[in-house]
Amino acid sequence: MNDIPSIPKRVGAIKFGLLSPREVRKMSVTAIITADTYDDDGYPIDMGLMDLRLGVIDPGLKCKTCGSRAGECPGHFGHIDLVAPVIHVGFNKTIRKALRSICRNCSRLLLDSEKKKNFLAQLETSKEMGHLPDDIINEVFKEARKSKTCPYCSTEQLEIKFEKPSDYVEDGHKLTPTEIRDRFENIPDEDVKVIGMDPSSARPEWMILTVLPVPPVTVRPSITLESGQRSEDDLTHKLVDIIRINQRFQENRDAGAPQLIIEDLWELLQYHVTTFFDNEVSGVPPARHRSGRPLKTLTQRLKGKEGRFRGSLSGKRVNFSARTVVSPDPNLSINEVGVPYAIATQMTIPERVTSRNIGLLRMYVLRGSGVHPGANYVIREDGRRIRVSEINKEELAEKIELGWTVERQLMDGDVVLFNRQPSLHKMSIMAHLVKVLPDKTFRLNPAVCPPYNADFDGDEMNMHVLQTEESRAEASILMQVQENILSPRFGGPIIGGIHDHISGLFLLTRNENAITKNAALELLRKSDIRVLPEPSSYSEDGEPLWNGKQIFSQILPKGLYLEFPAQVCFKCDTCKKKDCEYNAYVVIEDGEMLQGTIDEQAIGAFKGKILDKIVKEFGSEAGAKFVDDFTRLAIRGVMKTGLSFGISDEDIPKTAKMQINNLLNDAEEKVKTLIEAYEAKELEALPGRTLEETIEMKIMQELGKARDQTGNIAGKQLGLENSAVIMAKSGARGSMLNLTQMAACVGQQAVRGERIRRGYAGRTLPHFDKGDLGADAHGFVKASYKSGLNPTEYFFHAIGGREGLVDTAVRTSQSGYLQRRLVNALQDLEVQYDGSVRETRGVVVQFKYGEDGIDSTKSDYSKPEAIHRIVRMVTGKEVN
Amino acid sequence: MRKFSLLDHQLIPKHEIMLEDELKSVLKQYVIEKEQLPKIKVVDPVIQEIGAQVGDVVRITRNSQTAGEAFYYRLVIA
Numbered sequence: 001m002n003d004i005p006s007i008p009k010r011v012g013a014i015k016f017g018l019l020s021p022r023e024v025r026k027m028s029v030t031a032i033i034t035a036d037t038y039d040d041d042g043y044p045i046d047m048g049l050m051d052l053r054l055g056v057i058d059p060g061l062k063c064k065t066c067g068s069r070a071g072e073c074p075g076h077f078g079h080i081d082l083v084a085p086v087i088h089v090g091f092n093k094t095i096r097k098a099l100r101s102i103c104r105n106c107s108r109l110l111l112d113s114e115k116k117k118n119f120l121a122q123l124e125t126s127k128e129m130g131h132l133p134d135d136i137i138n139e140v141f142k143e144a145r146k147s148k149t150c151p152y153c154s155t156e157q158l159e160i161k162f163e164k165p166s167d168y169v170e171d172g173h174k175l176t177p178t179e180i181r182d183r184f185e186n187i188p189d190e191d192v193k194v195i196g197m198d199p200s201s202a203r204p205e206w207m208i209l210t211v212l213p214v215p216p217v218t219v220r221p222s223i224t225l226e227s228g229q230r231s232e233d234d235l236t237h238k239l240v241d242i243i244r245i246n247q248r249f250q251e252n253r254d255a256g257a258p259q260l261i262i263e264d265l266w267e268l269l270q271y272h273v274t275t276f277f278d279n280e281v282s283g284v285p286p287a288r289h290r291s292g293r294p295l296k297t298l299t300q301r302l303k304g305k306e307g308r309f310r311g312s313l314s315g316k317r318v319n320f321s322a323r324t325v326v327s328p329d330p331n332l333s334i335n336e337v338g339v340p341y342a343i344a345t346q347m348t349i350p351e352r353v354t355s356r357n358i359g360l361l362r363m364y365v366l367r368g369s370g371v372h373p374g375a376n377y378v379i380r381e382d383g384r385r386i387r388v389s390e391i392n393k394e395e396l397a398e399k400i401e402l403g404w405t406v407e408r409q410l411m412d413g414d415v416v417l418f419n420r421q422p423s424l425h426k427m428s429i430m431a432h433l434v435k436v437l438p439d440k441t442f443r444l445n446p447a448v449c450p451p452y453n454a455d456f457d458g459d460e461m462n463m464h465v466l467q468t469e470e471s472r473a474e475a476s477i478l479m480q481v482q483e484n485i486l487s488p489r490f491g492g493p494i495i496g497g498i499h500d501h502i503s504g505l506f507l508l509t510r511n512e513n514a515i516t517k518n519a520a521l522e523l524l525r526k527s528d529i530r531v532l533p534e535p536s537s538y539s540e541d542g543e544p545l546w547n548g549k550q551i552f553s554q555i556l557p558k559g560l561y562l563e564f565p566a567q568v569c570f571k572c573d574t575c576k577k578k579d580c581e582y583n584a585y586v587v588i589e590d591g592e593m594l595q596g597t598i599d600e601q602a603i604g605a606f607k608g609k610i611l612d613k614i615v616k617e618f619g620s621e622a623g624a625k626f627v628d629d630f631t632r633l634a635i636r637g638v639m640k641t642g643l644s645f646g647i648s649d650e651d652i653p654k655t656a657k658m659q660i661n662n663l664l665n666d667a668e669e670k671v672k673t674l675i676e677a678y679e680a681k682e683l684e685a686l687p688g689r690t691l692e693e694t695i696e697m698k699i700m701q702e703l704g705k706a707r708d709q710t711g712n713i714a715g716k717q718l719g720l721e722n723s724a725v726i727m728a729k730s731g732a733r734g735s736m737l738n739l740t741q742m743a744a745c746v747g748q749q750a751v752r753g754e755r756i757r758r759g760y761a762g763r764t765l766p767h768f769d770k771g772d773l774g775a776d777a778h779g780f781v782k783a784s785y786k787s788g789l790n791p792t793e794y795f796f797h798a799i800g801g802r803e804g805l806v807d808t809a810v811r812t813s814q815s816g817y818l819q820r821r822l823v824n825a826l827q828d829l830e831v832q833y834d835g836s837v838r839e840t841r842g843v844v845v846q847f848k849y850g851e852d853g854i855d856s857t858k859s860d861y862s863k864p865e866a867i868h869r870i871v872r873m874v875t876g877k878e879v880n
Numbered sequence: 881m882r883k884f885s886l887l888d889h890q891l892i893p894k895h896e897i898m899l900e901d902e903l904k905s906v907l908k909q910y911v912i913e914k915e916q917l918p919k920i921k922v923v924d925p926v927i928q929e930i931g932a933q934v935g936d937v938v939r940i941t942r943n944s945q946t947a948g949e950a951f952y953y954r955l956v957i958a
Contacts, residue, residue: 836910843916844953852947 017201021211028079029053029065032214035243037222037232049239054078055216075216080242082210083249085177086270087166089277090299091207096162098187098195098204099180101144104170105155107186109194110147111140116194119143123196137196164283166270176266181208212273214239234295238276238287245269320465322347326420327456329443330631331526334495334624335481337418337432338443339410339463341372344436347465348376348407349414353400361406368393372409372436379405410434410465415472417464417479418444420452424819427451427484427494431475447501447627448481450605451494482624485615491856493612495627496605497634500643502732504634505598507641508548510583514539515546519640526632529554548637549593555629556591556610557618561873563587564609567599567731586610600731603630607731616860645723650743650786652717660710660744664782667706668775671699675773695773696755700748703780707747711740718743746781746789749800755779756796767792886929894941897932898953902939906953920954932956 030053037050044050044061052064055075063073087095101110109116122136149156158171168175184205192199220233232240249265275287278299286294302308322343329338353361367374369388378396379385381403388396400406410416414434423429430451437443442461449455466472477483487494497505508523515523516539520532533554535544565575569584577585578595586596588610602610615623652660677683678695685694715736718725724742727733741747749756756779762770768777776782779796783789789797828840835853837846849855871877886892898906907914914937920927922934932938933956940952 834910838916841916842912844910844912844918847910847952848947848950850946851942851950851952852944854946 015201017198018203018206019213020203020206024077024079024211024213027077028213029076030078032078032080032239032243035240035247037236037240038230042230049214049236049243050217050222051078054214055218057217057221073218075218077216078214080212080214080239080246082212082269082273083246083253084266084269085181085208085210086266086273087177087180088207088209089166089274089281092162092166095180095204095207096160096168097141098184099168099175100160101141101195102183102187102191103150103153103155104157104183106150106153107183108150108152108188109140109191110144110150110157111194112151115143116191119194123194133196140195165274165281177208177270181205181210184208209273212242212276234289234297235276237289238272238295238297241272241287242269242276245272318464320347320467322463322465323460325441326454326459326461327441327443328446328449329437330446330635332435332443332445333433333628334445334448334631335433336435336445337416337463338437338441339416339434340440340442341436341438342440343463344410344434345369345372345374346376347410347463349410349465350379350405350407350467353402353404353406355402358400358402361408362397362400364408365397365400365406366393369409373411375406375408377407379407410436412436415466415476415480417466417475418442418452418461419464420454420459420461422816425451425487425489427487429479430481430484431479432481445628445631446498447495447605447631449498450496451484451487482620485611485620485623485627486857488855488857490606491859492606493608493615493623494605496608496611497600497603497627497630498605499733500638501631501634502600502604502730503643503727504636504638505552505603505630506726506730506732507643508633508637509552509593509596509598510548512536512547515548515551517544517546520546520551523551523633523636523640524554525636527555527629549595552598552630552633553588553592555626555633556588556593557614557622557626558591560588560591560610560614560617561869562610562613564601566597567601567604567607568597568729569601597730599729603634604731616858643723643726645727647786649718649722649724650739650784652714652743656713656717659713663709663713664706664745667702670702671773671775674698674702678773699773699775699778700755703748703775707740707745710744711736714740714744742785744784746784746793746797749779749781749796751799751803756799758799765792765795886926892926893943895926895930895938896941897930898937898939903937903953906937914955917953917955919957922956922958927956934958 030047030051032047032049032051034045034048036045036048038048039045044052046052052061053076055065055073056063056068056070059070062069063076065076066073102108103110111119119136119140123133126133126136147157160175161169163169168180184203184207187204189199192204195204197204215235220235220239222230222232222236225231245265245268249262249269252261252265271284272287274281274284275295276297279286279295279297280300287297288294300307305311322339324340324343332338351357351361361375364373364375365378365388368390369376370390375388377385377387378400381401386392386396412433412435415431416434417429418432419429421428428451430448432444435443442463444454444461452461454461466475481495485493485495514537517532524532532546533550536547536550537545539545563577564586565571565580566584566586568582569575569580570582575585578587580596583595583597586598586602586609587594598610600607602608611623611626614626674683674695678691683691683695683698685691686697689697715725718739720726720729724734724739725736728736728739751758756764759765763772764777764779768774776792779800781789781793781797783793829837829845830839831837831849835848836844837849838844887895903914917937920938922928922932927938930938936956938954938956940954942950942952944950
């Protein structure tokens with residue numbers, strides 16, 4: 001295992017320690033003694049903060065340490081000798097704990113040698129087992145703090161209070177960093193080990209700074225403003241403060257200034273060093289820039305979303321990308337994306353000048369960057385980029401020769417990547433072909449909304465323009481939309497008809513509708529059907545007429561055989577299949593739809609059987625063409641009859657309303673009798689439940705049943721001609737439950753699956769008696785949305801609705817984190833050519849992908865359906 | 881206390897210690913060393929049940945709806 005060639009060297013271990021003053025001096029190239037940066041000529045001052053030995057950032061200068069120029073020199077550390085020691089803020093917690101567990105006199109750990117030995121052994125075993133030592137060390141501190149007198153020198157121990165931000169007060173006397181450091185220095189090495197530190201790489205006294213490392217200039221580069229003025233980095237500003245105070249401290253102490261002044265200056269030095277490390281310590285006012293902006297010091301550079309880790313190392317920004325609002329356009333192919341002119345003129349694709357395209361590229365350059373298919377830059381053979389402007393475009397077009405590169409603007413047919421966040425699965429980034437369009441939004445076929453989970457209520461999406469030939473080839477072979485119609489999640493189509501596509505084809509194929517020649521041609525206008533089939537019938541005046549099934553058949557490929565029950569199927573006990581009397585069994589023979597109705601089961605995203613079959617049997621191109629065709633046909637189909645929905649569509653006759661009312665009253669009555677039985681202790685508890693749970697369940701059941709029955713009454717009244725019913729039954733949008741709630745009865749409002757019980761003591765609202773178990777007192781809404789809710793019902797509805805909102809918010813954050821952890825754990829696994837799944841070291845994870853080696857997108861939902869069909873077609877017999 | 885075999889439980893697939901030449905052919909098939917196999921600890925109840933030692937490789941035969949029988953190999957480690 002050690003000689004796997006793909007990894008040249010392996011990191012054996014990483015050890016963290018503290019920087020000792022000796023180490024700081026050793027790695028320092030110079031002491032920094034002056035707070036000035038540049039002299040009057042703009043040349044870095046020796047032993048200043050911009051000393052040339054610390055590295056160079058100005059072009060032309062050479063580093064005095066390594067001799068490299070700007071860009072090559074990695075930078076070198078310097079150091080500042082602090083006049084008095086100060087505490088490092090990052091270690092306040094450890095300093096506090098250590099201080100409390102050592103003797104104030106002899107500095108030994110306040111534990112007898114027996115205990116020390118015991119803890120050391122525990123640490124050793126935990127290290128061997130690969131566990132974190134944190135728990136044991138905390139135990140050590142806790143144990144040591146308990147001792148009131150030192151077991152070695154018998155000195156009485158005093159309580160040490162920590163006062164923010166970095167003061168340690170022992171019995172009213174403030175400990176100076178020097179005192180603390182002295183105590184730490186005297187801790188014997190053996191005791192240091194017991195508190196979990198390795199004395200060779202981390203002595204406790206190193207947590208108190210006596211010398212401050214000065215980061216190289218490359219870490220804190222100054223920028224030259226347009227006015228020629230230099231603007232220093234925040235870190236440099238902070239270092240200037242530290243040096244100034246350090247100098248003043250030195251002068252005052254040398255001059256024998258009074259103790260009070262010395263202490264003030266010491267505190268000031270502590271403040272500056274503290275804010276140099278972390279400018280957001282609680283209890284410390286943040287150091288500010290002259291403008292009032294808080295300085296961004298070391299901790300701020302690393303921490304948080306825009307910090308070094310999450311912002312710079314894990315997160316990257318890219319060029320050649322665009323973002324804007326998306327809107328629908330069913331006339332585009334699913335493989336296309338509409339790109340606004342404004343974006344197309346800004347984004348470029350580099351194209352090498354060859355003898356074959358030189359004329360074309362010359363034309364682009366001649367157009368300049370203002371007129372659409374133009375060019376924005378040309379790159380000479382030596383690599384110089386020249387912007388194409390109105391002034392130089394003629395001249396540049398003339399100059400272009402073989403070997404140059406022209407960055408031409410985005411045009412129709414270019415391959416781009418299109419993405420919508422959150423990018424949760426591979427279909428969140430797909431390759432589209434550009435179609436440059438007017439206006440300012442990205443346009444996409446609504447059939448590709450499901451994989452992106454996009455809608456058009458203001459969603460924005462990103463586009464990335466591919467810059468190399470290889471990337472374009474890879475993207476169009478692997479990532480193009482048509483290659484992703486089938487989802488590896490469930491092996492079915494994730495791209496497919498939604499909303500209007502489903503209702504459109506449902507309306508078109510449901511009845512034997514007489515379609516005239518004009519109407520038929522209008523329906524098929526955008527597909528490339530040029531010949532209509534034999535008309536199915538003739539009108540009285542001898543005019544030829546077609547039906548919707550025939551029209552739909554035109555976009556089906558020849559050779560397609562398929563049978564399946566539609567969404568509107570009533571799920572009868574024994575399916576009559578071809579003899580279905582509800583027109584709910586779809587039969588397609590040789591690309592001709594003979595009976596049935598097209599709905600969600602046929603063309604819907606996630607469910608569409610026809611779509612699934614076409615992609616699996618005729619290939620992705622045919623699949624894409626079918627989606628393109630049926631989206632266009634469906635839109636025209638739905639426009640032919642029109643589909644609108646309004647408040648009057650929920651109207652139900654008075655008699656039905658009466659029925660519903662009676663039903664609900666009966667249910668309430670039943671609930672009352674249940675409650676009476678419960679109160680009379682006649683109710684029997686269900687197995688495994690208390691009496692209270694039983695009555696709740698029975699009431700819920702009763703009311704649920706009543707709501708469903710009202711739904712059935714309303715459903716009967718509305719009938720299959722009602723737009724909402726059409727949408728619900730065909731699976732286009734909404735459900736019968738939605739309709740029930742609108743027309744008949746909203747039903748029980750629930751919190752965590754139970755009736756609403758929270759509120760006042762013994763009741764939900766003051767409108768009810770205490771202990772009332774009745775339907776209305778616990779959130780049963782008798783009214784329908786159309787009739788309107790009464791105040792208590794409205795309130796209960798708000799409670800139930802709020803739970804839904806909270807749930808979604810919590811669920812998304814939790815599943816997001818779960819996803820992140822899972823992806824991080826699995827990202828390096830790879831399916832090899834032999835079908836095994838291995839990680840980077842070559843260790844096998846699965847001997848066959850999924851233990852069965854099945855590619856879900858290529859299998860018929862893991863069922864041997866395909867074989868059965870082939871056998872049936874060849875032998876004419878069914879297989880079981 | 882009644883003694884029963886773990887292997888009789890319906891959720892525990894068949895575990896068996898592999899013979900030297902069987903193992904050799906599996907390693908050859910996947911072009912891997914023994915250490916690149918998935919691992920299982922000796923203290924695992926199933927391993928103790930079948931009495932495999934550190935360094936042995938066990939073959940696990942799982943029933944699969946889609947593949948019929950699926951084989952899995954794990955190296956017993958300390």
